[in-house]
Amino acid sequence: MEYTQLGRTGLKVSRLVLGTMNFGPQTDEADSHAIMDAALDAGINFFDTANVYGWGENKGRTESIIGSWFAKGGGRRDKVVLATKVYGNMAAEGETWPNHDKLSALNIRRAVDASLKRLGTDHIDLYQFHHIDRSTPFEEIWQAVDTLVAQGKILYAGSSNFPGYKIAQANETAARRGSYGLVSEQCLYNLFERRAEMEVVPAAREYGLGVIPWSPLHGGLLGGVIRKEVEGGRRSGGRTAEALTDTAVRAQVQAYEDLLDKHGLEPGEVALAWLLTRPGVTGPIVGPRTAEQLGSALRAVELDLAPELLGELDEIFPGPGPSPEAFAW
Template identity: 60%
Template sequence: MQYTQLGRTGATVSRLVLGTMNFGPHTAEEDAFAIMDRALDAGVTFFDTANGYGGTDRRGWTEEIIGRWLASRGRREEIVLATKVFGEMGPGKNDRGLSALNIRRAVDASLRRLQTDHIDLYQMHHVDRSAPWEEIWQAMDLLVAQGKISYVGSSNFAGWHLAQASETARARHSLGLVSEQSLYNLLTRDIELEVLPAAEHYGMGVIAWSPLAGGNLGGRSSTGVRRRNSGGGSGSDARSAQLDRWEAFCAERALAPGQAALAWLLHRPGVLGPIIGPRTIDQLDSAIGAVDVALSEDDLAALDEIFPGPGGPAPEAYAW
């Protein structure tokens, strides 16, 4: 396994992040326990979840599964545990968002479900345009002081939001955001415009979610069928041709497409690592193999030709 720092902090985390969104709705609890056991034994120490995971009718289910695993294994201090706050958790008007009121309630509920007394990385799952940053940081700073959380991260923020949050925290002499979790893969490279440069400027580690683009980058099944529809619309033929080139690239180098897609992210500057979301042990084992995949400069250049990025950071990418 490879390890790095959690942004500009002194905390060490594995470069593969175990995503748990499937636990409950798609992966039975017994299988989820086996996946977490195998992941930790393989050196994956960074576990990511969210208070809303579990499905519309059972929000919090995934945290409950992780909590029972933590209680049964006694290995809490071996992992860096991350969860999120924002999503609607109840019928009340204040059961969602980033108000100080909801943050206080949500963290206590997550701690109960996770059966732990602290969360290592508490992430804002989305921007809350109705909550002032001063209010958010007052609530987060209090949680740090109480020992309920260690660090604060964000998810799905634009570069402008990272700047707003970080500058407000700086004015309060707070540590501020240490990570940003963004949609990032070979097919979706928008964050290279402003999110990656902003994260680098503020010393934040970027965690990539959907690294296989919903399965599009996972290659074909044993029957020769592409694992995920490449999408409809006018660009579907072009996308299919692009994925054909991708699969040929991997075949020429004897690389498993899913591993190669994860490896590409591990080679990207500023990226802490990708989130892997296995539903089975086999999927986990395959993903772990990505840390051993080395891509040369020529390989990376070839991938830029197949999957062109936005052309550099903003504003150079769209201005003279």
């Protein structure tokens, strides 16, 4: 496993991030524990979760599964750089009581204590804002964060799904306060969806944030979906199937798979390896449902994509380019 610094921090993290969103809804507790053990054995030290994972009446379940894994001991907690998120509504199912969501100082305080309890730990290494909060000023957010840092409950703060201007606004406000500011941005970014290159990635690099792409296979679209249809004899479902009804998208994906067949490469592994070549990227989030899927993701770290292949990938998925050139002369 390769390691890198998380943005401008001194924190060393693996170049693959273990995403845990499937733990609970898709993968039971025993298999989730096995996947986390396998990830740790492979050198992955960066684990990502969120307080809402588990969803619906089971929100918080994923953090609890991680907490029960930590409780097994063996240095598990000490070896992991633990990231979780705050924003989503954590009120009991069916309740509409206020102040159980978003980024008010009250909810941040409430949410971090609840996450710590579920995770069975005394601190969170990276506490991420899951979405922008248009109603709460950054002065209030940083006041709450600075208090938590002083209490030792969190070490760093990060963002997720922030536009570039909000990254700038957040860190300019932090600088005026003498706060450390955001150290990472977790965004939708992959070969098919490259709009983050316009504003988000440049803003993150300018302010020293590590970029953590989520959905690196774009919901399976970049994982050899057409070949699996042919070999398995059945069509994909959900958003992937919907995307493939667009003939232009299907042609792109087919060209992608044909190119990698020519080179003898697996599409999903190349999609991850491509992200590892992108400037500013710390590491993509992989969310395996099984140990076999984790093994495929690990092979991506070993891939060395030739410049010629990178150029061919750019021809299929050109991306918008940086702004303002992406939308102006």
